[in-house]
Amino acid sequence: MNETRDDHVIAVEALLRYLQCRDRVSTAERELVASLTMRFKTFRRGEDLVSENSRPNESCLVLSGFTGREVLLKDGSRQITAIHIPGDFVDLHALLLKLMDHSVVALTEAHAAYVPHAELVRISEAAPHLSRLFWLSTVVDGAIQRAWIACIGRRKPLHHLGHLICELSMRLNAVGLAPRHSFDFPITQSQLADVLGMSLVQVNRTLQALRRTGLIDWKGSTITIHDFDALAELSDFDPTYLNLMNEPR
Amino acid sequence: MNETRDDHVIAVEALLRYLQCRDRVSTAERELVASLTMRFKTFRRGEDLVSENSRPNESCLVLSGFTGREVLLKDGSRQITAIHIPGDFVDLHALLLKLMDHSVVALTEAHAAYVPHAELVRISEAAPHLSRLFWLSTVVDGAIQRAWIACIGRRKPLHHLGHLICELSMRLNAVGLAPRHSFDFPITQSQLADVLGMSLVQVNRTLQALRRTGLIDWKGSTITIHDFDALAELSDFDPTYLNLMNEPR
DNA sequence: CGTCAGATTGATATTCATCAAGATCGGTGG
DNA sequence: CCACCGATCTTGATGAATATCAATCTGACG
Numbered sequence: 001m002n003e004t005r006d007d008h009v010i011a012v013e014a015l016l017r018y019l020q021c022r023d024r025v026s027t028a029e030r031e032l033v034a035s036l037t038m039r040f041k042t043f044r045r046g047e048d049l050v051s052e053n054s055r056p057n058e059s060c061l062v063l064s065g066f067t068g069r070e071v072l073l074k075d076g077s078r079q080i081t082a083i084h085i086p087g088d089f090v091d092l093h094a095l096l097l098k099l100m101d102h103s104v105v106a107l108t109e110a111h112a113a114y115v116p117h118a119e120l121v122r123i124s125e126a127a128p129h130l131s132r133l134f135w136l137s138t139v140v141d142g143a144i145q146r147a148w149i150a151c152i153g154r155r156k157p158l159h160h161l162g163h164l165i166c167e168l169s170m171r172l173n174a175v176g177l178a179p180r181h182s183f184d185f186p187i188t189q190s191q192l193a194d195v196l197g198m199s200l201v202q203v204n205r206t207l208q209a210l211r212r213t214g215l216i217d218w219k220g221s222t223i224t225i226h227d228f229d230a231l232a233e234l235s236d237f238d239p240t241y242l243n244l245m246n247e248p249r
Numbered sequence: 250m251n252e253t254r255d256d257h258v259i260a261v262e263a264l265l266r267y268l269q270c271r272d273r274v275s276t277a278e279r280e281l282v283a284s285l286t287m288r289f290k291t292f293r294r295g296e297d298l299v300s301e302n303s304r305p306n307e308s309c310l311v312l313s314g315f316t317g318r319e320v321l322l323k324d325g326s327r328q329i330t331a332i333h334i335p336g337d338f339v340d341l342h343a344l345l346l347k348l349m350d351h352s353v354v355a356l357t358e359a360h361a362a363y364v365p366h367a368e369l370v371r372i373s374e375a376a377p378h379l380s381r382l383f384w385l386s387t388v389v390d391g392a393i394q395r396a397w398i399a400c401i402g403r404r405k406p407l408h409h410l411g412h413l414i415c416e417l418s419m420r421l422n423a424v425g426l427a428p429r430h431s432f433d434f435p436i437t438q439s440q441l442a443d444v445l446g447m448s449l450v451q452v453n454r455t456l457q458a459l460r461r462t463g464l465i466d467w468k469g470s471t472i473t474i475h476d477f478d479a480l481a482e483l484s485d486f487d488p489t490y491l492n493l494m495n496e497p498r
Numbered sequence: 499c500g501t502c503a504g505a506t507t508g509a510t511a512t513t514c515a516t517c518a519a520g521a522t523c524g525g526t527g528g
Numbered sequence: 529c530c531a532c533c534g535a536t537c538t539t540g541a542t543g544a545a546t547a548t549c550a551a552t553c554t555g556a557c558g
Contacts, residue, residue: 188535188536188537189536189537190536200537201538201539204537204538204539205538205539208538
């Protein structure tokens with residue numbers, strides 16, 4: 001099972017990258033993370049990584065691709081409440097909440113690792129500081145959600161979209177996936193509409209308006225930000241909420 | 250300082266009520282909570298309980314009144330991203346995030362207790378299960394935020410408002426503050442607009458539409474839900490996300 | 499009685515969702 | 529190689545939803 005072995009290395013590195021953006025991780029802690037047992041799974045666009053109303057006994061770590069939390073409404077519409085990138089735990093909160101109140105779906109092809117809760121508890125108890133870092137991860141998620149509420153509620157479509165792109169670029173860059181503010185984002189405009197809480201047509205036109213500013217390039221599935229600072233200024237983007245500062249937690 | 254002694258009792262009870270809705274709290278744990286030292290403070294509408302960009306070394310527990318997380322945009326508009334009720338810790342996440350990326354303001358007259366982080370760490374270490382319950386509290390906050398994103402992004406104003414009222418009623422009821430789905434909510438329509446992400450006029454008209462359904466009564470600052478199930482049905486409200494089930498966490 | 503904050507109302511302009519129709523593109527099978 | 533197909537993107541037209549502006553009304557209170 002060399003493939004599984006590779007996956008394991010990838011998973012450990014992805015998780016460590018995430019944590020090390022925010023705090024120092026000791027050698028002993030790194031070894032504990034490396035000792036996690038996990039299983040791996042590949043998903044096609046639209047498939048559930050975690051299903052609503054399930055009671056997971058393992059938590060899911062994204063290794064590649066983009067996934068999103070999906071809330072479905074009775075009128076058939078849907079809202080994506082979070083986008084997860086490689087290195088993110090998508091349902092660590094289920095460790096405490098027990099019952100999933102939403103699904104996590106693949107927005108693109110995706111690859112993920114599942115870690116048994118018992119394993120997470122084991123290494124948390126061996127290193128309480130790791131436990132704090134897992135908590136941190138759910139709390140950063142919350143901070144991002146607050147930023148999204150403000151975006152949907154009060155920002156103009158152009159600024160909302162710009163804000164999202166700044167956020168994704170910074171998060172991806174932190175784990176080494178967006179060098180020079182350029183990254184791959186193979187998402188449909190229709191999916192984007194469910195992220196931004198707009199209609200498909202509105203997304204299309206907003207995207208054109210954003211292109212016309214000349215601040216970004218979005219060809220095919222590749223986004224390139226030409227002038228990050230100007231885009232951040234335009235979109236009123238302040239990265240504080242991402243908590244990408246490395247400090248003792 | 251009998252007044253402070255009373256406040257202390259109120260704070261301990263409020264916090265325990267919150268926790269006991271979600272999990273069993275042992276006698277030893279209750280005593281640990283009761284051993285917390287804290288200071289108390291009263292706020293008038295609009296005052297900050299916790300300020301943006303501060304680095305709190307204590308966390309703030311609401312004892313009475315309503316408070317909200319406030320995000321201010323550069324264009325002068327504002328979005329409230331959460332409403333906190335008595336028994337809620339409003340900035341427990343600052344224990345890990347360190348730097349506040351938003352303020353917490355009093356939406357009404359409010360009374361709050363501040364607990365030093367060192368104290369929270371002390372009782373967390375004495376009882377790891379309490380630590381999990383603190384984590385739980387931040388994670389429930391996140392679940393509520395997800396529901397809000399879906400509401401702002403995809404629900405019609407009438408349903409959004411109905412959903413909010415259902416949520417508040419259930420949360421208040423859980424801590425004994427909304428008997429028979431009736432509670433006091435002394436908030437301004439303008440504040441409500443910043444909660445719902447609508448304009449003031451829109452709020453006013455939506456409120457009238459909701460009154461016309463006959464499902465609720467909102468006179469002065471008192472909301473009475475006449476038919477909770479019907480309101481929940483109308484608003485597509487599913488309380489799962491509030492995690493008000495008592496189970497081992 | 500005057501004042502003020504908040505609630506309500508009507509009129510208007512703007513934004514946005516929706517509907518419907520192409521255009522584009524990549525892949526597939528003949 | 530080409531015709532075709534489905535998915536996605538793009539565009540224009542239309543009406544509904546919503547923000548904004550500007551009064552007016554109401555009730556609490558000095």
